[in-house]
Amino acid sequence: MATDRILLEFTLAKFDELFALIAEMDDEQANRRPELKGANSLYCLGNHTLGMMRFWSCTTNRGVEVTRDRDAEFDASGSVAELLERAAVERHRFETDVCSVDDHAVPANKPKDRDEPWLVSCHGVLLHVFEEICQHLGQAEVTRDLLAANR
Numbered sequence: 490m491a492t493d494r495i496l497l498e499f500t501l502a503k504f505d506e507l508f509a510l511i512a513e514m515d516d517e518q519a520n521r522r523p524e525l526k527g528a529n530s531l532y533c534l535g536n537h538t539l540g541m542m543r544f545w546s547c548t549t550n551r552g553v554e555v556t557r558d559r560d561a562e563f564d565a566s567g568s569v570a571e572l573l574e575r576a577a578v579e580r581h582r583f584e585t586d587v588c589s590v591d592d593h594a595v596p597a598n599k600p601k602d603r604d605e606p607w608l609v610s611c612h613g614v615l616l617h618v619f620e621e622i623c624q625h626l627g628q629a630e631v632t633r634d635l636l637a638a639n640r
Contacts (some may be wrong), residue, residue, distance in 0.1 A: 491610055496586050501620045504538070504587045507626045511535050511569060512635060523635040529563055531636075534629050535572050535609065537562040538622060539579045545618050546586035550611045552597025575590045587615060 511519055511531050515618050519609045532544030540562045547555045572613075590597075592612035 492617065493592050496612070496615055496619060497584065500615065500622060501584065503619065503622045503626050504576075504580060504583075506543075507538060507622065507629055508573060510626070510629050512573055514569055514633075516546045518566050518636060519569045519572070521636055523632055524639065525635070528632070528635075529628070530566070531629055531632055532566055532569070533563045533571060534625050535576065537566075538625050539575060541621055542583050542618055542638060543579060543586075546583050547616050549596045549598055549600065549608075550590050550614050551586055554598075559634065583618075 511534075514531055519535075520530050522528045522530045522533075537559075538556050540559065543555050544557050548557075549622070586600045590611045592610065592615070594611050596608060596614055597610055605613075607617050
């Protein structure tokens with residue numbers, strides 16, 4: 490099974506950056522939302538990232554159904570310590586999922602409501618996960634800055 494180790498390492502590096510940023514916060518800071526309509530807390534961004542990664546790497550690429558409530562990911566709150574523990578577990582699961590499929594294979598369970606060009610291969614799905622993590626890391630950096638400015 491071929492795995493693009495470079496893309497996997499980039500993805501895990503951005504994942505680590507996101508959760509290192511969250512680790513710098515206390516529970517109140519991590520659960521606070523900036524005063525902008527529709528803004529998410531850092532906890533929500535981390536929680537959503539965990540659900541997103543698992544959905545694409547396990548449910549989509551491997552065909553192993555993982556229960557997920559995407560909308561609830563953005564309503565969640567909790568402790569930073571708990572989120573970081575879950576992140577460590579999900580990071581390992583993600584790496585296992587990625588290494589268990591052939592990059593060139595067609596995803597085992599493509600979403601029926603999506604017709605994206607990157608859904609042609611497991612590698613394309615991993616590129617999408619990388620894109621999403623980078624996006625959420627950027628959101629988290631802006632959220633951190635907004636919260637610091639509004640103290």
